[in-house]
Amino acid sequence: MNNPEVVLHYIDVLLKENNFTKAAHELYISQPYLTQLIKRIEKKLGTQIISRKQVPFSLTSAGVIYYKYLEKAITDQQCLLQNLLPYVHPDNDIIKIGILESLGTFLLPELLPNFIKENPNTKIQLIENVPRSSESQLLNEQIDCYIGQTPEALTKGIKFYVNGGERYFIIISPKSKYFQKGKFILKPNEYNLKEILQAPFVASAPGSAIRHQLNGIFQKFHVKPNIITESKSVITVTNLAIHGLGLTISAASIIKRMAPTPINLLPIDPKFIRIKYFIATKDARKISPTLAKLITDFCKLQLEPDIK
The missing domain is CATH 3.40.190.10 (Periplasmic binding protein-like II)
Known part of the structure; x- marks a missing residue:
C-alpha cells in the first residue's frame, strides 16, 4: 500500500472504531487484510504505530511521527499536482485566488459555479489565508487575485473592484x-x-x-x-x-x-x-482575459446579504 491518503484514512477509521473487524467493515475490506497491512507498516518502520492492547486505540509516539509524515506526503503530492498543471494541461487557464476561508464559504458559491460552467478550460486554485498574507502573495505574484472585505485597509500597489457589502x-x-x-x-x-x-x-x-x-x-x-x-x-x-x-x-x-x-x-x-466586498489584483500587472472575465462576473453579483 503506497497511497498515503488511503493509509491515513485506514488509520483514522481504526482509531475511531477501536476494533479491526468493525474498521474493516466500514472500509469495505477484510479484517485480515487490514490487520496485515498495519503489521507490514510496523515491520517496515521497525516499531509499533498503534497501541491496541486497550480501548481506545491510540497512536504511539512513533505513530504520531508516521501520521504527520503521511499528512505531509499528501500535502506535498497535492502541491506537486498543482504546480504541474500548466505543463499537464498547457491549454488551460489557471487562476490562483487568495481568500479568507470564512469569506469564501459565502462568496465563492455565488461566483465560481457559473464562471466555471462558462469557462470549462479554466482551473481554479484556492489559497486560503489571512488578509495580510493574501496581500503579500498578491504583490509577490504568487496569486492572481485576492477576494476580501474592507478595501480601505489594503496596502499600496493593489487595484480593487468593490461590489456589495453588508x-x-x-x-x-x-x-x-x-x-x-x-x-x-x-x-x-x-x-x-x-x-x-x-x-x-x-x-x-x-x-x-x-x-x-x-x-x-x-x-x-x-x-x-x-x-x-x-x-x-x-x-x-x-x-x-x-x-x-x-x-x-x-x-x-x-x-x-x-x-x-x-x-x-x-x-x-x-x-x-x-463590510465592502472586493476582488483585487496587483496594480499595473497585466491580467489574462479569463481573469478579466472573473472580475467582471464578480462585479455583476448581487452581494447584499441581509437578515430579518
Missing part, C-alpha cells in the same frame, strides 16, 4: 445582561454603543479584516477592549458569542449559517463599520 451586528446571547426576551433585531439606538463595547467580547484573531474593523471601533469610542478569547475562525467566534461566552461583532452572511437560537442582534451604524 452591515455588522453585535450578537447578544440570553446569558448577557443586555439580552431582551422576545426580540430579535433591536433598534440601532436601543443601547449606548460605547457601553456595549465595554462588555466582555470574543473576537477574530489579529490579522483578520473583521478584527481590524473591531479594533477601529474600540479606538473610535476610546474603549479598552475586554477580549476573553480569540479565534482565527469568525464562525467559531460567532458560535461562542451565540452560546454566551461574550459579545461579538458578526455579519448576516455568517449569522444565517448558525442553528436558530434565541439571540438579540444590535445593528451597528454603517458609518462606523461596514
Whole structure:
C-alpha cells in the first residue's frame, strides 16, 4: 500500500472504531487484510504505530511521527499536482485566488459555479489565508487575485473592484445582561454603543479584516477592549458569542449559517463599520482575459446579504 491518503484514512477509521473487524467493515475490506497491512507498516518502520492492547486505540509516539509524515506526503503530492498543471494541461487557464476561508464559504458559491460552467478550460486554485498574507502573495505574484472585505485597509500597489457589502451586528446571547426576551433585531439606538463595547467580547484573531474593523471601533469610542478569547475562525467566534461566552461583532452572511437560537442582534451604524466586498489584483500587472472575465462576473453579483 503506497497511497498515503488511503493509509491515513485506514488509520483514522481504526482509531475511531477501536476494533479491526468493525474498521474493516466500514472500509469495505477484510479484517485480515487490514490487520496485515498495519503489521507490514510496523515491520517496515521497525516499531509499533498503534497501541491496541486497550480501548481506545491510540497512536504511539512513533505513530504520531508516521501520521504527520503521511499528512505531509499528501500535502506535498497535492502541491506537486498543482504546480504541474500548466505543463499537464498547457491549454488551460489557471487562476490562483487568495481568500479568507470564512469569506469564501459565502462568496465563492455565488461566483465560481457559473464562471466555471462558462469557462470549462479554466482551473481554479484556492489559497486560503489571512488578509495580510493574501496581500503579500498578491504583490509577490504568487496569486492572481485576492477576494476580501474592507478595501480601505489594503496596502499600496493593489487595484480593487468593490461590489456589495453588508452591515455588522453585535450578537447578544440570553446569558448577557443586555439580552431582551422576545426580540430579535433591536433598534440601532436601543443601547449606548460605547457601553456595549465595554462588555466582555470574543473576537477574530489579529490579522483578520473583521478584527481590524473591531479594533477601529474600540479606538473610535476610546474603549479598552475586554477580549476573553480569540479565534482565527469568525464562525467559531460567532458560535461562542451565540452560546454566551461574550459579545461579538458578526455579519448576516455568517449569522444565517448558525442553528436558530434565541439571540438579540444590535445593528451597528454603517458609518462606523461596514463590510465592502472586493476582488483585487496587483496594480499595473497585466491580467489574462479569463481573469478579466472573473472580475467582471464578480462585479455583476448581487452581494447584499441581509437578515430579518
